[in-house]
Amino acid sequence: MMIQGNCLCAAVKYEVTAESQMQGLCYCTDCQIIGGSSHWASYAVAPSDFRLLQGSLTEFAYDPGSGREVVRCFCDQCGTQIKVVSAELGVASVNAMTFSNSEAFSPKLTYFSGSAPAWCTVEAGLAKFEAMA
Template identity: 35%
Template structure:
């Protein structure tokens, strides 16, 4: 499936070919802190299937797995866009929050569930439009 994404200010845009069966929700504490949310929805794309337009910045972090990862974002509005290996990455891990087709990409698995917020399963009430 071809997806299209952009940062909030539209200074950075991308397209990627992804497998919708690979959409995940990550509950690790790094994803919680870096997304400002109790979890982060993600999907992998091969570097060869990923096209980026615009200038980005990156922050290097050491993941809970011990691997060093680049956290790539828009330098103007700060939108998290994707993560990848530090040197010669084979793939990017796209943040679904900036993907136009995100409503069509339900997660197929959850990872790092030991860090899931204990109240998440109780969060069912909707307050209507904001």
């Protein structure tokens, strides 16, 4: 399976070369703040399954409070967040909203749904996890 995507200004183009380990919606407050939305649409793959085809990414590394460093990667031109990487967990969470084909994403679970804004309806049919392992 190959999925292609790009940032808003199309300076960054990428492909994902493997089936997702998990597809979900993250409602943590970090994802809400950085994404300007109620959640992050995560298509999780091994970091080696993400391939940058064009452009460059700016990285922002921090500890979200778990004791594990995560690196958020953005287009250095328009600021679109493309992926979040946790080397310790061996996962790259690719922003599914940047896929060229939106039908390639089908969420199966939610994370931190208890942190969803009061005005947001969390999909009842998805498995819910209140923390990351």
